[in-house]
Amino acid sequence: MTIDIRPLLNGETNEIKLDFPLSVDEGIRDVSFPESIEVSGSVNNKAGYVTLDLCANVPYRTHCARCLREINGTKTVEFSKPVADEKTLQNNENDDYVVPVEGMIDVSEMLIEQILLDFPYRHLCKEDCKGLCPKCGKDLNEGSCGCPADDPDPRFDVLRKLLEDKQKKN
Numbered sequence: 001m002t003i004d005i006r007p008l009l010n011g012e013t014n015e016i017k018l019d020f021p022l023s024v025d026e027g028i029r030d031v032s033f034p035e036s037i038e039v040s041g042s043v044n045n046k047a048g049y050v051t052l053d054l055c056a057n058v059p060y061r062t063h064c065a066r067c068l069r070e071i072n073g074t075k076t077v078e079f080s081k082p083v084a085d086e087k088t089l090q091n092n093e094n095d096d097y098v099v100p101v102e103g104m105i106d107v108s109e110m111l112i113e114q115i116l117l118d119f120p121y122r123h124l125c126k127e128d129c130k131g132l133c134p135k136c137g138k139d140l141n142e143g144s145c146g147c148p149a150d151d152p153d154p155r156f157d158v159l160r161k162l163l164e165d166k167q168k169k170n
C-alpha cells in the first residue's frame with residue numbers, strides 16, 4: 001500500500017485519512033494470518049510536524065504452547081512514527097522516521113514488520129492451561145488422566161539397571 005502524501009506536504013490538506021486491507025503471507029514461528037487485516041489511520045500535519053499513525057486489527061491463528069489446541073484471535077497492533085523531511089533524511093537510514101520517496105510512503109512493509117515484532121514468542125489458550133499429560137498425552141484441561149504422578153520415567157529404567165549391574169560387579 002503506497003500513500004501519496006504530496007497534498008499534505010504542499011499544504012493542500014492537513015490530514016489524509018487511511019483505510020485499507022493488508023494481507024500478510026508470511027507467518028512467524030507458529031503464527032499465521034489467514035484473513036485480510038483491516039488497517040485504519042491517518043497522516044497528519046500539525047504545524048509542520050508530520051506523523052503517520054496506523055492501527056491494525058490482526059486476525060491470527062496459532063496453537064497453545066502447552067496443550068497444542070488451535071487458537072484463533074485478533075490482536076490490535078499500533079504503529080506511530082514521525083514522517084521525516086525527505087530532503088534532509090533521504091540518504092540517511094533511520095528507523096525512527098518514516099522517509100517518503102518523492103512524496104510517497106509505502107506503509108505495508110513497515111506495518112508488517114511491526115505486526116511480526118508485536119507477536120509474543122508463545123501463546124497460551126488461557127493463563128492457567130494445564131497442558132498435556134507427558135505420559136499419555138491427555139489434555140489435562142478436560143480432567144485428570146489417572147496416570148500416577150510419581151511413576152518413574154520408564155526411559156530411566158535402562159539406566160537404573162545399568163547402574164545396578166555395575167554396582168554388583170564392583
Ligand SMILES: [Zn+2]
Nearest residue numbers: 064067125129
Ligand atoms: Zn492450552
Ligand SMILES: [Zn+2]
Nearest residue numbers: 133136145147
Ligand atoms: Zn496421563
